[in-house]
Amino acid sequence: xxxxxxxxxxxxxxxxxxxxxxxxxxxxxxxxxxxxxxxxxxxxxxxxxxxxxxxxxxxxxxxxxxxxxxxxxxxxxxxxxxxxxxxxxxxxxxxxxxxxxxxxxxxxxxxxxxxxxxxxxxxxxxxxxxxxxxxxxxxxxxxxxxxxxxxxxxxxxxxxxxxxxxxxxxxxxxxxxxxxxxxxxxxxxxxxxxxxxxxxxxxxxxxxxxxxxxxxxxxxxxxxxxxxxxxxxxxxxxxxxxxxxxxxxxxxxxxxxxxxxxxxxxxxxxxxx
Amino acid sequence: xxxxxxxxxxxxxxxxxxxxxxxxxxxxxxxxxxxxxxxxxxxxxxxxxxxxxxxxxxxxxxxxxxxxxxxxxxxxxxxxxxxxxxxxxxxxxxxxxxxxxxxxxxxxxxxxxxxxxxxxxxxxxxxxxxxxxxxxxxxxxxxxxxxxxxxxxxxxxxxxxxxxxxxxxxxxxxxxxxxxxxxxxxxxxxxxxxxxxxxxxxxxxxxxxxxxxxxxxxxxxxxxxxxxxxxxxxxxxxxxxxxxxxxxxxxxxxxxxxxxxxxxxxxxxxxxx
Numbered sequence: 001x002x003x004x005x006x007x008x009x010x011x012x013x014x015x016x017x018x019x020x021x022x023x024x025x026x027x028x029x030x031x032x033x034x035x036x037x038x039x040x041x042x043x044x045x046x047x048x049x050x051x052x053x054x055x056x057x058x059x060x061x062x063x064x065x066x067x068x069x070x071x072x073x074x075x076x077x078x079x080x081x082x083x084x085x086x087x088x089x090x091x092x093x094x095x096x097x098x099x100x101x102x103x104x105x106x107x108x109x110x111x112x113x114x115x116x117x118x119x120x121x122x123x124x125x126x127x128x129x130x131x132x133x134x135x136x137x138x139x140x141x142x143x144x145x146x147x148x149x150x151x152x153x154x155x156x157x158x159x160x161x162x163x164x165x166x167x168x169x170x171x172x173x174x175x176x177x178x179x180x181x182x183x184x185x186x187x188x189x190x191x192x193x194x195x196x197x198x199x200x201x202x203x204x205x206x207x208x209x210x211x212x213x214x215x216x217x218x219x220x221x222x223x224x225x226x227x228x229x230x231x232x233x234x235x236x237x238x239x240x241x242x243x244x245x246x247x248x249x250x251x252x253x254x255x256x257x258x259x260x261x262x263x264x265x266x267x268x269x270x271x272x273x
Numbered sequence: 274x275x276x277x278x279x280x281x282x283x284x285x286x287x288x289x290x291x292x293x294x295x296x297x298x299x300x301x302x303x304x305x306x307x308x309x310x311x312x313x314x315x316x317x318x319x320x321x322x323x324x325x326x327x328x329x330x331x332x333x334x335x336x337x338x339x340x341x342x343x344x345x346x347x348x349x350x351x352x353x354x355x356x357x358x359x360x361x362x363x364x365x366x367x368x369x370x371x372x373x374x375x376x377x378x379x380x381x382x383x384x385x386x387x388x389x390x391x392x393x394x395x396x397x398x399x400x401x402x403x404x405x406x407x408x409x410x411x412x413x414x415x416x417x418x419x420x421x422x423x424x425x426x427x428x429x430x431x432x433x434x435x436x437x438x439x440x441x442x443x444x445x446x447x448x449x450x451x452x453x454x455x456x457x458x459x460x461x462x463x464x465x466x467x468x469x470x471x472x473x474x475x476x477x478x479x480x481x482x483x484x485x486x487x488x489x490x491x492x493x494x495x496x497x498x499x500x501x502x503x504x505x506x507x508x509x510x511x512x513x514x515x516x517x518x519x520x521x522x523x524x525x526x527x528x529x530x531x532x533x534x535x536x537x538x539x540x541x542x543x544x545x546x
Contacts, residue, residue: 128513129513131513132511132512132515134509135511159512197534234527235530236405238405238406238408238436239432240404240405240430242430243401243523244398244401244428244519247398247402247522248523251523
């Protein structure tokens with residue numbers, strides 16, 4: 001329990017290669033991973049009596065995966081939580097990030113690069129959106145927030161367990177590797193000259209793409225935005241100066257996903273003719 | 274100072290009709306409002322020495338608006354903050370919500386209805402997105418979070434001051450009034466049969482529209498979703514069960530905004546021929 005509590009801090013996660021998955025959704029995904037693809041990837045499971053009764057499938061999954069279940073007080077569960085409303089259920093998991101070369105062995109059609117993203121809620125929300133649109137990986141590049149931060153894990157709503165996550169690369173190195181793998185680099189940049197809908201209308205979004213999103217306050221540094229194939233702005237007829245980062249990412253990633261689906265539809269119709 | 278601190282709680286805001294705008298962006302918008310459209314709408318302005326020096330335009334604006342500036346300690350500023358990283362600058366403002374009939378006197382082409390949204394960060398982010406795409410109002414309906422909650426104000430990044438906000442209506446009453454005003458009602462519903470892109474391709478999104486978004490955990494109740502003209506799903510080829518509410522709203526609102534811009538373009542081209 002004391003060793004698990006250390007995982008609420010970056011140093012504790014760094015030293016052990018472990019992190020905490022909190023809440024029924026994340027714990028279910030973690031146990032699913034332990035039961036299927038990565039045996040032994042959940043070390044321990046803590047739950048309050050109430051939470052274990054409410055989510056009775058979880059202790060059953062833990063038993064099937066050979067994971068010890070420890071009943072804890074609400075106070076103890078809260079001490080393992082990094083969120084304001086603890087859900088009384090926490091699993092200790094092994095890190096799951098992979099190297100970018102492994103991801104690029106079979107280059108995905110859509111990758112997300114987070115460049116110096118600081119807010120864990122934003123990062124987790126982008127991870128969830130990337131998962132929803134079928135992206136092949138999310139790269140937490142440069143000095144971005146730790147994907148294993150409790151708030152990020154929670155905001156990802158289980159998606160952290162669904163698609164490859166890459167950590168610890170410089171933004172420029174990640175971009176170079178993605179370009180080498182044949183992906184176009186699109187930088188989300190409110191000062192960009194290319195407009196999202198124009199790229200979409202020109203058929204550019206159906207190509208294999210890495211979207212790069214910058215810091216919440218400062219956006220992308222010139223060195224990064226300037227190295228992209230396009231600096232892409234989202235048309236905003238209203239008064240807001242900018243969009244929230246996760247909202248902007250949702251619009252861009254959905255546009256790419258839609259373009260790919262439409263291109264696939266056309267190919268399909270072409271075959272039928 | 275003590276009376277300002279009470280505004281961090283719903284009861285204090287309710288009793289006084291005042292709320293706290295925190296951070297340079299929100300305070301600037303509040304002072305702008307006091308200087309232009311609503312004289313007297315900022316009652317007091319608190320700042321730490323450091324923050325007042327960093328954002329020197331703000332005490333100048335306050336002076337021009339006849340608002341008293343009080344220098345406070347970092348601790349006192351933090352006590353007025355509902356966020357984890359206080360920015361040392363807070364204004365006491367008058368509520369600014371309006372009645373829906375006033376909004377509908379000239380029906381806007383795009384309105385957002387938040388139905389039982391509980392997370393202030395989500396609500397503020399949707400407000401910011403609605404502002405960015407040029408929506409005409411945001412209705413905080415049913416038991417939704419208070420738009421004057423500090424986290425919501427901060428997440429709106431100033432947008433709370435840009436477009437009309439409506440509070441305190443039942444969801445069904447808001448929908449009925451919006452429909453009477455000629456707006457189609459589109460309910461965001463992951464179980465919906467209409468797909469966003471199909472509506473877009475059919476030209477349906479260019480019509481005057483009220484988008485209704487439901488609770489983060491439970492979505493929209495059947496009574497609300499069933500009363501909409503369409504229940505609209507967002508195609509998700511990936512693995513996530515659902516999108517974050519603010520991400521889904523960004524995709525839907527951007528799609529409507531794009532459809533209106535394209536329809537306006539076509540009308541313009543029609544005139545030129």
